[in-house]
Amino acid sequence: MLLQKTLHMSQSLAECKARLATIHSYRRQFLMVTKATVTSSKTVDFSFRGPLSFQGRTVLLAVDSESPDQFAFESVGGNIDLMGLVDFAEIRPNCTEVTLAAHYEIKNKLFAWLDRRFHFVDAILTSELRSIRAHFEGIAMPYLEPAPGLPMFEAAAA
Secondary structure, eight states, rough: OOOEEEESSOOOHHHEEEEHGGGTTTTTGOOSSSEEEETTTTEEEEEOOOOOOOOEEEEEEEESSTTTEEEEEEEEOOOEEEEEEEEEEEEETEEEEEEEEEEESSSSSSHHHHHHOOOHHHHHHHHHHHHHHHHTTTSSSSOOOOOOTTTSSSSOOO
């Protein structure tokens, strides 16, 4: 499945790239991510939780890109095949547009069908990007929006 997300950051192009490249500074802002560990300069061990106890996990590798304003990645191992591109474009001096394009395939047939039906990976990615943006913009609380159609998969409150 192909996803494309765009967000605007209130930083210069160089500052935005530098801040987003250092995952250590904002990995605690992720709401659904259970692990985001940089294992080398070009490798990130990544996992997240989804509905019905789905645990997505993969190792992301940086891929050389022709443009200095693009960051390409692909996955190796795990239960999700993933490849993507992050593109940075300066709109004006303190406004950078960040576009994430990703193609992914969940290897488990049941969860792949559920994602095609309910788009839970899209909802998780949107929530995480909003949380990162809120962190960089200085908003105190991470933004969490319930995924449409997914409340039936959440645990009931006692």
